Amino acid sequence: MQRPADFEFVYRHAPLGICMLALDGSILSANQAFCDLFGYPEAELLERPITDLTHPDDLPLTLAWLRKTPAEHPGVRSFEKRYLHKSGRVVWGAVNVQLLTDPAAGQPCFVTHVQDITERRRVEDALREKEAIFRIAFENAPVGMSVILPSGRYLSVNPKLCEMFGYSEAELLAGALQDITHPDDVERSNQWIRKVISGDTSEPEIEKRFIHKNGETVWGLVRARWLQNPDGSPRISLAHVLDITRRVLREQELVRKTEEMERFTYMISHDLKSPLVTIRTFLGYLEQDLELGKGDRATQDMGFIRDATAKMGRLLGDLLEVSRVGRVMNPPVELSFAEVVQEGLKAVAGALAQRRVAVQVTGPPVRLRGDRQRLEELWQNLIENAVKYLGDQGAPSLELGVEPVAGELVFSVRDNGMGIDPRHQPRIFGLFEQLDPASEGTGLGLALVKRIVELYGGRIWVESAGAGQGACFRFTLPAALAEPAPAPRPGAAGAPPG
Numbered sequence: 001m002q003r004p005a006d007f008e009f010v011y012r013h014a015p016l017g018i019c020m021l022a023l024d025g026s027i028l029s030a031n032q033a034f035c036d037l038f039g040y041p042e043a044e045l046l047e048r049p050i051t052d053l054t055h056p057d058d059l060p061l062t063l064a065w066l067r068k069t070p071a072e073h074p075g076v077r078s079f080e081k082r083y084l085h086k087s088g089r090v091v092w093g094a095v096n097v098q099l100l101t102d103p104a105a106g107q108p109c110f111v112t113h114v115q116d117i118t119e120r121r122r123v124e125d126a127l128r129e130k131e132a133i134f135r136i137a138f139e140n141a142p143v144g145m146s147v148i149l150p151s152g153r154y155l156s157v158n159p160k161l162c163e164m165f166g167y168s169e170a171e172l173l174a175g176a177l178q179d180i181t182h183p184d185d186v187e188r189s190n191q192w193i194r195k196v197i198s199g200d201t202s203e204p205e206i207e208k209r210f211i212h213k214n215g216e217t218v219w220g221l222v223r224a225r226w227l228q229n230p231d232g233s234p235r236i237s238l239a240h241v242l243d244i245t246r247r248v249l250r251e252q253e254l255v256r257k258t259e260e261m262e263r264f265t266y267m268i269s270h271d272l273k274s275p276l277v278t279i280r281t282f283l284g285y286l287e288q289d290l291e292l293g294k295g296d297r298a299t300q301d302m303g304f305i306r307d308a309t310a311k312m313g314r315l316l317g318d319l320l321e322v323s324r325v326g327r328v329m330n331p332p333v334e335l336s337f338a339e340v341v342q343e344g345l346k347a348v349a350g351a352l353a354q355r356r357v358a359v360q361v362t363g364p365p366v367r368l369r370g371d372r373q374r375l376e377e378l379w380q381n382l383i384e385n386a387v388k389y390l391g392d393q394g395a396p397s398l399e400l401g402v403e404p405v406a407g408e409l410v411f412s413v414r415d416n417g418m419g420i421d422p423r424h425q426p427r428i429f430g431l432f433e434q435l436d437p438a439s440e441g442t443g444l445g446l447a448l449v450k451r452i453v454e455l456y457g458g459r460i461w462v463e464s465a466g467a468g469q470g471a472c473f474r475f476t477l478p479a480a481l482a483e484p485a486p487a488p489r490p491g492a493a494g495a496p497p498g
Helices: 005-013 032-038 056-066 118-140 159-165 169-174 183-197 245-292 295-324 337-347 349-355 372-388 445-455
Strands: 017-021 027-030 076-084 090-101 108-116 144-148 154-157 205-211 217-228 234-243 333-336 358-362 367-370 397-405 408-415 460-463 471-475
Touching: 017 032, 032 076, 032 090, 032 108, 056 076, 090 118, 144 159, 154 169, 159 169, 159 205, 159 217, 159 234, 183 205, 183 217, 217 245, 245 295, 333 337, 333 372, 337 349, 337 358, 337 367, 337 372, 349 372, 367 372, 372 397, 372 408, 372 445, 372 471, 445 460, 445 471
Parallel strands: 358 397
Antiparallel strands: 017 027, 017 108, 076 090, 090 108, 144 154, 144 234, 205 217, 217 234, 333 367, 397 408, 408 471, 460 471
16 A cells, blocks of 8 residues: 555655654654754665664663553654764754554554754753853852842842851842841942943942841942843843952041041140140240349249150150050960959059049959050059049049950949040040040050050940949950950840940
């Protein structure tokens, strides 16, 4: 029985590769498109098993299919598999197979349609490879990366971004970009995003603040690129964030130090100029008085000159001490809190006795290790400062203590003196700061104290309810502790500012 002429014409000239297979998989016939697809003339394919054209990795699939009975091949089956061209290259085919009866042979056979999808699979494989490369780069990037929707919600975030802000991936994906943006930067950030979405490239990046999960501020340098839909609307954004917190803090510290240096230069010029003017003025008077033979006036002139040079000497000495902190170090020694406090009290014993100050030392035994001179200067300056500002207190008292608070030791020097207006508390540790210009000293004592505290990795702050309410200076010295801080006692107060 011959195939119908119209069927034969369509079969032979169809642009789709078609072949007929016997139930054992041998090729009964193949059209020209099928032959062209694999580089063989039909004569070389006839009676040849289809497995000869099958890629070795796909042979199990083909053999399993051939082992089935005709009853197990209902309808059309579709799948994708690899073949081998005569030249040896791989050909990907989208295959449709159906069990039919060959009109020519009058027996069951498989009619197989094969469409060449090699190029499509190549593109898909290339895309998968690029996606894999992107995923590796995304997951292992040393900067925070995210994919953001126009709504501001995160579509994807990488581990570095999670680490940077302290949130898990699930927590970030459940929120939005603005949820972790510092409140003061939200509007500026929104304006920048609108510019980037509109295609404005005049500001390709922005420095902005984020809020870490622990509440700390994180500075980030943000770059973003928006992909658009065909209609021009924003689709998604790929953004990366570089943590520049350390750089910003260094810049801020540099600005602070520069301003401090400018102020220092101005103040030292002013404070040194004052005794120099006094010296120059009274040298002139001294010259006149000696010429006129006024000995009593000359003695008075020399007294003013002597006082001015002493003031200048004190100022230069204090400046030298401030400059030496952290630069000139003595070998570290171990001593107790009680020892260092007693040395500080000895240095100010005269002033304490003169004012009849009641002194109390409290707290557990604590061992310190560091530069003995600096540690003694620390307490001496705080005690001197407390005595200086006792005011007209009738029963002056001073309490020096140490207590464990929130996992660290907090030292304190408390007085019942003049107190400090809250408005002035932030600036009392600055160079040449004197809340009472008429008081003795150079205004460098608390600046020296602050530098010593910071030398040992600590913080210092003052607490005072206001004028006449006394003051309490609290500080930490974590790097000077010779042993871990003991557990805090119940109800301990005075926690360090965060």
